Amino acid sequence: MNLLDIVFPKVCLGCEKNGSYLCFDCVNYLKSCQHNVCPYCLKSSRFGQTHLDCLKKTNLKGLTAVFWQNRILKKALYKLRQKGVTDLKNTLLEIALSCLGEHQALVEIIQTEKPLFNPLPLSKKQENKQGFNQAELLGKDLAKSLGLTYVPEVGEVKKGIKTGSYKSLLLFNDLWDRQSFLSVADSLKHKGISRVWALVLAR
Ligand SMILES: [Zn+2]
Ligand SMILES: [Zn+2]
Structure with missing residues (x-):
């Protein structure tokens, strides 16, 4: 101690x-989130994969939530975001890693494609208010544990993809923010990144 x-x-x-x-x-x-949905149409899709038809309208291949948000997780994420209790990070990462294996489609992508890992950007206003982006705080260590290359900015991702051999990208946030994931994924399409997946701790 x-x-x-x-x-x-x-x-x-x-x-x-x-x-x-x-x-x-x-x-x-x-509770592990066993009923993920397609991020585009919100209809059932086992691991949060985007339906083939929906893929014609978005660049986001899937959005997986590890947990259902309950009272305890809500409190933990609130404390992490608002009160700056940053050492909660390790507890959250431990539980996330212990359950991630249940989300087969995502695990397959992590293992076979080794995507670049990118935290979902926070608005400047929100980041100044909090003093940090919780997706960065959690994401840096999560990427390391998953053996993935972490890139803090979407702008750098473009460089990484162009110069490296990365073909795909994993976006991360603590909470389910479907609209932001869809717009970041779509903005990357014009930059030649066609495989974008998203991961959140809780929905
Ligand atoms: Zn769909
Ligand atoms: Zn207890």
Whole structure:
């Protein structure tokens, strides 16, 4: 236990028990998102893959949510975004990585295409207010754990794709922000990036 844990003991976000942000009992309340939808038409699609017909209208190949958002996750993401409790990051990443394997289509893309990993940009106004972009904070370590190359800016992605051998891109955010994912994916199409997938922690 370090000094910070003694001065500011971690409290479970679910039951307020001392010791960690998420105790063993409350981890069980997190529900893996087993019913993803096509990000374009919002109809059922097992792993969040965009339907073939819908792909004619968007460049986003799919959007996978790892968890359903519940009271505990809502509190965790609120604290991370608004209160700057950035060491919550490790707890969130641990639970995300433990469940990611259930989302087969996404895992396949990560393993076979090794996409560039890019955090969803935050509006400048929001970023100034928070002091950081939570998608960057979480995304940097998540990309590392997944063995993917992290690029902080969409502008740099363009360079990476042109000079490197990357053919696809994985966009990341903490929450399901379908409209932003669709517009970033579509803006990349004009730059020659035709395979864009999105991943969020919770929907
Ligand atoms: Zn608890
Ligand atoms: Zn669809």
